[in-house]
Amino acid sequence: MLEINRLRAGYGEAEILKGISLTVKPGEIHGIMGPNGHGKSTMSKILIGHPAYAVTGGGVTFNGKNLLEMPPEKRALEGMFLAYQYPVEIPGVNNAEFLRMAYNEKRKHEKLEPVDPLDFDELLNAKMKFLGMDSRFKERAVNEGFSGGEKKKNEILQMALLEPKVAILDEIDSGLDIDALKVVAEGVNKLAGPGNSLMIITHYPRILQYIKPHHVHVLIRGKIVRSGGMDLAEELETTGYDSYLKEK
Amino acid sequence: MAPGEPIVKDSPFFAALDCFVQKAEFRAVNEASLARIMEIGGLPGRKHEMFTFVRIRPHIDTPFQPKFGVDSLSCNTVRRLVYHGCEKSFLVIGDGVFYPGLSDISAVREELTVRPLIDAMTEVGQRLRDAAAATNDITAAMNGAFCSGGLAIGVKAGTKLSAPLQIIVYSTSANERLNATFPAVTLDLGEGAKAVVIVKTAGEAGAYLSNALFDLRLGVAATLDWAFIQSDDAAAIHLANIRMTAQKYARFSGVTACKGSRMTRQHHECRLQGEGAELSLSGVTILEKKEEAHHYVRVHHEAPRCQSRQHFKNILSDNGHSSVDSCVTVHPDAQLTDSNQLVNNLMLSPDATADNKPWLSIYADDVKCTHGATIGKIDEDQIFYLKSRGIPEERARALLTTSFAQSVIAAIPQVDAALDARDMLIGKLEAKGFGVN
Incomplete structure (x- = not known):
């Protein structure tokens, strides 16, 4: 589905990703783990096409197509999704209207008729109920004034509506208390299935207790230095990243 | 004395005065205003503090024909301007004159008094004269100098209007001359009275000068939800002076939506005179081509524990020019004042101009006052967020641009007026390729 091949990328003059290869x-x-500032979020931004980052080498294919040649909106329509670590607030834009617009863009891409506001409202209510979200989030501006947990839930709501093929969850656990973390993780688990893939980016193994990964990778200084299974995450819980950071 | 240039005897102003047929009821106001124009020092230039951002002179020192009453104004034209929900509660001013026959207030007849201004001058003449004698605004003084008609509205104490009241101010244009109209409207809310009032200015295609005065008085604990929908022709000169005084615990909530024109200028002069009075004033303006819209706002906190909130938003494309010059003055007795001012400008063109001057003049020592202004482009992080959800860039830009205006439009206290403002303003953006749908 997603094939990352010796990907090198940077921000301005700095090279941050120094040859990452990963098959999803x-x-x-997949759990992508590593300390802050070593390239985890950069990888997610590169994959969704953020213009501030430049690819300097390697390639990425997504369902056989060259992902890096696609503009960001095309990547999203093809099924690539990022749940942001820091979702942007958009004052004035009604959350439900934004969600319907995004949903209808996807339907248009799939050559389906757009849904009208009433039908969409039913669908949205069902998805919000599924995620245990309060319906008042529909009428508020996108992420404006949302608490950290509410923002993360709103990201998962978008994921539930857009049903991406590959969803990258960037530090979805940051800023969440334990109860909110459980709710978000339950929502993600409900959305995981045989047809889609997840990449859980985190520096803290706890989220992986709730969303069990098949593969865990350690990303240090822009490279995947070790891959393994859930046992690797458990090992990191006790050892931390120190031993990797000391390696030259 | 403010810097100005004396009005010379052969100026268009005096030419207009020569053909002005004065009505006896308005003589005192006309004369006091004329005297004030002379005291002010004539026509203001750019050094005049009140017109720092506005080149007003070419628009008022121009040949014009004072006009009182329309030659023809059909019921159909009026009906198109009446908001749904105001079909039995609207008043029509055509070229400066109130037309009872074109108006319909059957839904609220028992709840208010409505009279042609000329019939109410015994009661309101003195206050119009006093205000004329004190104004520093040449446009207000010009309204007084030529004022010959309008409306006097009263809502009795303890009365709540059961329907929103709409006031339509309609202007006509003429090929051979610039029609100029000078209506005045007084609105008095008695103690505890509540009303929703919506002003809509509109006119024929072509140039005209509409210079209107609104004198609003809110009694103790009165509530006025006020909206002003300026939808004049792009060639029009729209000038409006809105004076508001609020007594103890009165609440004024005003929204002004401006389409802009060759020259649009509104002057809000608001006085919170009684303890605990509240003011909320917001504005939204969308300009294109060489359109202008200027807001000059003065809010006076004259009593303790009053609150004022101001929020203006402007979206500017092409060579549009907006300004917001807003001062909150906190008088010595106005302790525990709570006031804020915010101006947000969204620039869609490098050639557009947004002048902003939110400022404070504080003479009390226990107050909370904030003021600020922002000028910017569409936030690229927001654009990217929307794109990363599959929304194409042009639709993302359109959504963010229209939503910038939406929060103020949504504050308009009547649904159909809000829809009208939305169509009027967002329609301009859609025509420029900022359509969301």
């Missing part, structure tokens, strides 16, 4: 197959959940 349908139905797989």
Whole structure:
């Protein structure tokens, strides 16, 4: 589904990703772990096409197509999704209207008729109920004044509506208390299935207790230095990243 | 004395005065205003503090024909301007004159008094004269100098209007001359009275000068939800002076939506005179081509524990020019004042101009006052967020641009007026390729 091949990328003059290779197959959940500032979020931004980052080498294919040649909106329509670490607030834009617009863009891409506001409202209510979200989030401006947990839930709501093939969850656990973390993780688990894949980016292993990954990768200084299974995450819980950071 | 240039005897102003047929009821106001124009020092230039951002002179020192009453104004034209929900509660001023026959207030007849201004001058003449004698605004003084008609509205104490009251101010244009109209409207809310009032200015295609005065008085604990929908022709000169005084615990909530024109200028002069009075004033303006819209706002906190909130938003494209010059003055007795001012400008063109001057003049020592202004382009992070959800860039830009205006439009206290403002303003953006749908 997603094939990252010796990807090198940077921000301005600085090279941050120094040759990452990773294969994500349908139905797989990958945990990408590592300390702050070592390239995890950069990788997610590169994959969704953020213009501030430049690819300097390697390639990425997504369902056989060259992902890096696609503009960001095309990537989203093809099924690439990022749940942001810091979702942007958009004052004045009604959350429900924004969600309907995004949903209808996807339907248009799939050559389906747009849904009208009433039908969409029913769908939205069902998805919000599924995620245990209060319906008042529909009428508020996108992420404006939302608490950290509410923002993360709103990201997962978008994921539930857009049903991406590959969803990258960037530090979805940051800023969440334990109860909110459980709710968000339950929502993500409900959305995981054989047809889609998840990449859980985190520096803290706890989220992986709730969303069990098939593969865990350690990203240090822009490179994947070790890959393994859930046991690797458990090992990191006790050892931390120190031993990797000391390696030259 | 403010810097100005004396009005010379052969100026268009005096030419207009020569053909002005004065009505006896208005003589005192006309004369006091004329005297004030002379005291002010004539026509203001750019050094005049009140017109720092506005080149007003070419628009008022121009040949014009004072006009009182329309040659023809059909019921159909009026009906198109009446908001849904105001079909039995609207008043029509055509070229400066109130037309009872074109108006319909059957839904609220028992709840208010409505009279042609000329019939109410015994009661309101003195206050119009006093205000004329004190104004520093040449446009207000010109309204007084030529004022010959309008409306006097009263809502009795303890009365709540059961329907929103709409006031339509309609102007006509003429090919051979610039029609100029000078209506005045007084609105008095008695103690505890409540009303929703919506002013809509509109006119024929072509140039005209509409110079209107609104004198609003809110009694103790009265509530006025006020909206002003300026939808004049792009060639029009729209000048409006809105004076508001609020007594103890009165609440004024005003929204002004401006389409802009060759020259649009509104002057709000608001006085919170009684303890605990509240003011909220917001504005939204969308300009294109060489359109202008200027807001000059003065809010006077004259009593303790009053609150004022101001929020103006402007979206500017092409060579549009807006300004917001807003001062909150806190008088010595106005302790525990709570006031804020915010101006946000969204620039869609490098050739557009947004002048902003939110400022404070504080003479009390226990107050909370904030003021600020922002000028910017569309936030690229927001654009990217929307794109990363599959929304194409042009639709993302359109959504963010229209939503910038939406929060003020949504504050308009009547649904159909809000829809009208939305169509009027967002329609301009859609025509420029900022359509969301």
